[in-house]
Amino acid sequence: MASEEIQIKTDYITLGQFLKLTNVVESGGMVKLFLSEYPVFVNDSQDQRRGKKLYPGDSISIPEVGTYTVTRENA
Template identity: 65%
Template sequence: MAEPIEITTDQITLGQFLKLANIVESGGMVKLFLKEFAVYINDEQDQRRGRKLKPGDLVEIQGVGSYKVVQSSE
């Protein structure tokens, strides 16, 4: 089951998402992380840190876990 990650905006970049989900500690680590791990967004591999994610998107990272982008109720 995918872990829900709440966002308060309409969209978020993959780099921001990785920080929000506590997968990486800083923006500088995002580029290195994306070189090391295969990231799938809605079953399509994508390594672009600027990729826009919207509520409903499923992010799967091999060896790390599965996450679903959800809209915050705030």
């Protein structure tokens, strides 16, 4: 499965913001529920923290949803 690149303009993005940006969840209120029911792997380690900071180069894998790579948008 190909990795989809997600560009950010800031130094980092939280896992909760990332899930909304990628349309995995529709609202911030759904993030906690999603993370409690679905495994999310950041750089091959499972992480369920909404506030986990994701930086350019980080790889996020959500089984049955997709694989993503965080990249920095060029100014």
